[in-house]
Amino acid sequence: MKRLLVTGAALGCTIAPMAAMAQSSVTLYGLIDEGLNYTNNTKGGSAVQMQSGFAQGSRWGVKGSEDLGAGVKAIFQLENGFDVNSGALGQGGRMFGRQAYVGLSSPQLGTLTMGRQYDSVVDYLAPLTANGNWAGYLLSHPYDNDNTDNSFRLNNSVKYASNNYGGLSFGGLYGFSNQAGGFANNRSYSLGAQYVGASLSVAAAYMQINNPGGTAAGSLATDDTDFFAAREQVWGAGINYTIGPTLLGFVYTHTTLNDATGSVYVGNFANPASSLKFDNFEVNAKYQFVKNAFVGAMYNYTLGHFNGAAGDSKPKWHQFGLMADYNLSPRTDVYVQAMYQHLAGGNASAAPLNTAFITGADSPSTTANQVITRVAIRHQF
Secondary structure, rough: EEEEEEEEEEHEEEEOHHHHHOOOEEEEEEEEEEEEEEEEEEOOOOEEEEEEEOOOEEEEEEEEEEEEEEOEEEEEEEEEOOOOOOOOOOOHHOOOOOOOEEEEEEOOOOEEEEEEEOHHHHHHHHHHHHHHHHOHHHOOOOOOOOOOOOOOOOEEEEEEEEEEEEEEEEEEEEEEOOOOOOOOOOEEEEEEEEEEEEOOEEEEEEEEEEEOOOOOOOOOOOOOOOOOEEEEEEEEEEEHHHHHHHEEEEEEEEEEEEEEEOOOOEEEEEEEEEEEEEEEEEEEEEEEEOOOEEEEEEEEEEEEEEEEEEEOOOOOEEEEEEEEEEEOOOOEEEEEEHHHHHEEEOHHHHHHOOOOEOOEEOOOOOOOOEEEEEEEEEEEE
């Protein structure tokens, strides 16, 4: 990354003498992830497609800080997501859809920020999963039902993040509904904690959203949500352990959606669900051959429970993911990925939860199986 330093002297006489004493910095940065995907079955046919932002979302942003004295800093970050192939904005066409916040940071008290931000599941638990650490979007749990791949961000949010205390950090977020007379409608809150040691990392997090997507201006906007439901709850815990060049991980997450009416991935369910639950069990491993090359593998088992007017359904997803990555330089790497999903136990009463659908595919398979492979390049600046 290239850093642009801005000082009070450089800004000339427009800055008062006291402000000129402050040390400020602004960093411009970005990332481009572009590749070729092959899907064996999408709407009954195979597909070869150029796809952007799988290992990491393509983005550019600006962040900075101003020293206010005694170690306290004013901070901000504005981050844009985009599609390399079309140049279109991501996250529903938002100018800064990935992140947009401003706040204060203190070496004694931690950091307080306000704006559009990640929840505590993303901040603390997701880094222990394959998709939230080294693999990205393609190796997400079905429908990214636990948001460990940050499919959505939370608007109108106030977030606190503690400092690091001997490897322990914690925090929480509250997202306002911004609705007059509807304080609890489409509000959110989350809590999380993480311990990172020399070889051991553990984390736990909880999130709740009331009526996600129920209002356009709420905490989770209509065009930003994964699921439409009266209430969404996510909680889980995980552990990573490092042995030499090998990283081993296990994560469990549970997602409950009450009165679910559909998913943005595949539209409305054939019958609304009074209860829709996902239990995700993931094991992952990463082996660092040399400093600039690694391979990783993930197996995830997800047990679903769909309770609707037409009866119950218990779909079971089995997912196997692989990735190999090689750094051509400190800023550029090439990688290959493969993901296989098999769905068992689905039935028509829970459509579209009755066919395989890998997160990242254009459409569901017409069978219980789906495979995606990817070859890509990623460049950071």
